[in-house]
Amino acid sequence: MIVISRLCKIFNAGSADEMIALNEVNLTVGEHEFVTVIGTNGSGKSTLLNAIAGNIVPDAGKITVNGSEVTAKADFQRAKYISRVFQNPFSGTAPGMTIAENLLMAYNRGRHSYPVINLNAKLRDYFREQLAILDMNLENRLETIMGSLSGGQRQAITLLMAVLRPPMVLLLDEHTAALDPKSANQIIKLTRRFIKEYRLTTLMVTHSMQQALELGTRTIMMHHGQIIEDIPEEEKKFLTTEDLLCKFEDIRKTEKLTPEMIEILKNQYA
């Protein structure tokens, strides 16, 4: 369970490029809830995810995960509770190491690693079983160097690594955006499966309206650093992508047509 209260983040405060990324955001994500996040560019959705993961320090506000406050903790300190899958399929794995070695890192997530050799035959068998779930014929390539795999394969392994030790919170940051459609589909299928199987509390940022509606139990829409729509599961069922686009269109209209502009238009057509 994540509770976010009055979270603020301003980039380049005081300069001409000042940008309010998060403006007093309040959000509660319940246990086992799967929230999809959509929003325009610069709406603050990635900043929100980064703040939860610990990659950025908010200017104000509070974040608690399962009751313990993590606002000031570094990213690696939160890894015990939180797993991440990045947009860049190359960010989540170490290219110079084998698949087995990468999985071992995930297997040890949030725990101290000691100078003992844990990567034994038993653990390899376990990794093989897990890789088989991906259905990419990777189960017999444990000693393959990660760098030689495709983006889709690497993202699938990253996803597997994120859930190898089921976390309290899973953060997905447009994790299919950089993939070809076929790989993206595969990853989405796996995402769905893992979240269901492990009943993970999930926050997923996406660019795809379709994904946002099809997946998850709740969708939030962000704009200008604020949550402007919060759509519960019951409502989502009846919503189409067109409806969502309309909502965006509405925002665009209200934004573009500021009172001054309306004034100008009036003068032109008068």
Added chain:
Amino acid sequence: MELWLGAINLGFLYAFMAVGTFITYKLYSFPDITIDGTFTTGAAVASILIFDGWNSFLVVPVAFLAGCMAGSITGFIHTRFKIEGLLAGILVMTGLYSVDLHIMGKSNIPLLSKRTFISVLSDINPGLPPELWTMLFLVVLVLVFWILVSLFLKTDFGLTMRATGNNPVMISAQGVSVNRMKLFGITFANGLVGISGALIAQYQGFADIGMGAGSIIFSLASVIIGEAILHKRSVFLQILGVIIGSLIFRLAVALALHVGMDPNDLKLITAVFVLLTLITTGALSQEATGNLRKIQKWLQIRRNRRITGILLIIMVFGFILFRLASTGAEESRKVKIGVILANNSDIVTKTRDGFYRELENLGYIDGKNCIILEQNAEGDIPTNLTIVDHFLKEEVDIYVPISTASTQAALNKVKDKPIVFATVANPFVIGAGTSPDAHPPNITGVYGASPIGDLLKIFRMFYQGEVTIGTIYNPAYPNTVSNLKDMKQALQKDPGIKLVETTISGSNDVYQAALALISKGIKAFVLINDITVFNAFESVVRVSGNAGVPIFTCDAERLADGALIVYGFEYYASGMQAAHLVDRILKGESPRNIPFEKYALVTLGVNYDIANILHIKIPPGVSEMADARVKNHKLIKPPLKLPDGKKTEEPLLP
């Protein structure tokens, strides 16, 4: 054979350092310059402890810890204050110089008569040649080290280290503190470098403040060679590659010396080699565009790396085998004289010239009835050792090391052939016996500290009463420090002279140091022999001319350079004396029975041009005694001739 065995042994000893660099550079992409200082730190800690009677094996883990401490500072600065790795390394390396000097207390610690692991080994030697016996030991040692390090990098912790360098974003997301892992890696790597330092100090028989210079480049070269040969992902093979790389690099150095290449060129070649490899390896090529890519394509080294590596090995070993095969068929032996020069300073080259001239006068003609081999370490201390190895391989019959560093190397390695040293200020501090008569059986030579006391007596003929003088010196050199001690001792007899001293750490500081002395109101510069100051003698002359303060010095060669008065030994004559000693030994006398000789010739020189410029009147007494004069830009000096007795134990001046 000794040359190649010695090179292999050095390669094994440097392997610890190379593996350290592998960890920082290959795992973390962090070229850690700290090791230039850490290497010396390891050597310093080990030698000072051995000097105090510690067990020679026990000091190795202590040196490891000392290295770790140094490395952890770099790691801390880098991770905590976000200072770029290269800069953090430079900062710590620079600071370590002073720390190393403090640990050692002086710039050179001889371990000749101390129990090093080499002497422990030789006690249990079943009768093999010493270098071969040492090699067997090192093979076992490095084998164990190889397995341990490789296994360590295969543990969960080792994997985490590797992953940290490979993808910090990923490892951070797995709950690992990148900073902490980096800190550990840099610390551990420097610990390994400390081990290398401790072992090499014992192997070469001394620790020296300058021994770490250039370590990073040599280390990088080893890592790169290793990668070229064994371009493998397996950790075991990667580490093995680094060890082999270290061996090949040392063999290449030996080969370069063998074919008579200037060791100074070797540094340039190494630097170019490392640069080329950096250009052509993956790290850069990801961002390579345009011209850089063209260069890479042209060099084609990347694609053919393994072939290049194999060719390199074949060349090195082929050449060695060829040389070993061809040494068998040699013509009737002429006596071989091996001359080792520590550097290119005036003092050293004058000694050598005098040595050669007198040798010829005594009837030894190079190529006709003797073979003279000469090699110059160009100021690089470990190179002296490799030169000695080379001479051992060439079966040199008599060794002539000129200056202290060369003598120390010869003393350590040459046990059954005579050594005649020349131009050593104090042979007793480097372990060559306790008095001119009580010395190791195979060594004799020419020595002496500069006649500072007499110079001060001459100074008194210019200035009477209360007077302040200034001197500049580099405290890093033991010779200089001992000269200063002599000067202070002489001054105790003459409380009317007040001495102001300024220390420097490099030739660049000399000008400012001279100005600082002027501001303290000195009447004259009285310079003791110090190679750093003499390298920047022009600076002192400039200040001297501008301020109207004359220079008195103990180095006879400085007369024409702008000193007012010189009173010093003729190093040229020191070489001549050494030639006579060589002659006596070659005629059958045992060096055991030849006491060390002091320098036989001293020159008092007066520069009348400078006296005119500074409006100083030369006292008649001084004029009378002068052997050499500069007048109207002309140096007038009688030809040097050794006195018959060749001994100057008695004071030179009344």
